Amino acid sequence: xxxxxxxxxxxxxxxxxxxxxxxxxxxxxxxxxxxxxxxxxxxxxxxxxxxxxxxxxxxxxxxxxxxxxxxxxxxxxxxxxxxxxxxxxxxxxxxxxxxxxxxxxxxxxxxxxxxxxxxxxxx
Numbered sequence: 001x002x003x004x005x006x007x008x009x010x011x012x013x014x015x016x017x018x019x020x021x022x023x024x025x026x027x028x029x030x031x032x033x034x035x036x037x038x039x040x041x042x043x044x045x046x047x048x049x050x051x052x053x054x055x056x057x058x059x060x061x062x063x064x065x066x067x068x069x070x071x072x073x074x075x076x077x078x079x080x081x082x083x084x085x086x087x088x089x090x091x092x093x094x095x096x097x098x099x100x101x102x103x104x105x106x107x108x109x110x111x112x113x114x115x116x117x118x119x120x121x122x123x
Contacts, residue, residue, distance in 0.1 A: 001068075001104065001105045002069060002102055002103070002104050002105075003066040003067065003068060003069075003102070003103050003104070003105060004066065004067045004068075004069060004073060004100060004101075004102055005064060005065075005066050005100070005101045005102065005103050006064065006065055006066075006067065006077070006098055006099070006100055007062050007063070007064045007098070007099040007100075007101070008062065008063045008064070008065075008080075008096065008097070008098050009060065009061075009062055009094060009095050009096065009097045009098075009099075010060075010061050010062075010063060010093050010094045010095075010096060011059055011060065011061060011092050011093060011094040012034050012035075012036055012057065012059050012060070012061045013059070013091065013092055014061075014087070014091050014092060014093045014094065015032055015034060015061040015063060017087065017091060018063055018084070018087070018093065019032065019063060021080075021083050021084075021087065022063065022065060022080065025076060025079055025080060025083070026076070027065045027067070027076075029065065029066075030063050030064070030065050031063070031064040031065070032061060032062075032063055033061065033062040033063075033064070034057070034060070034061040034062070035054055035055050035056065035057045035058055035060075036057050037054060037057060038051070038052075038054065059094075060094065061094075066103070077098065080098070081096070081098075084096045
């Protein structure tokens with residue numbers, strides 16, 4: 001199945017409120033990419049030996065969401081743009097550029113399986 005991916009450029013300051021707005025508009029799930037440093041609590045909860053190196057926070061965040069081709073995307077994107085314009089009165093939402101691309105669910109639904117290998121624990 002093909003999905004339309006939208007990637008919205010905003011600020012780290014506004015990423016939570018913009019994510020909430022997207023969910024209020026009916027968008028199920030938002031992927032957030034930013035360079036906000038991990039807190040000590042975040043680091044303690046990670047089950048890794050080597051923590052990821054993250055570049056310095058530049059204040060930019062990208063919020064990605066996926067829509068099925070059958071949805072009324074033009075209306076939804078118009079609603080998103082309208083809401084972002086209203087938000088700009090009380091929070092810095094940044095450039096609010098929206099990039100569009102297309103992806104297939106086989107890209108992420110099944111590809112994880114090639115990296116997962118079972119192993120047995122034996123006495």
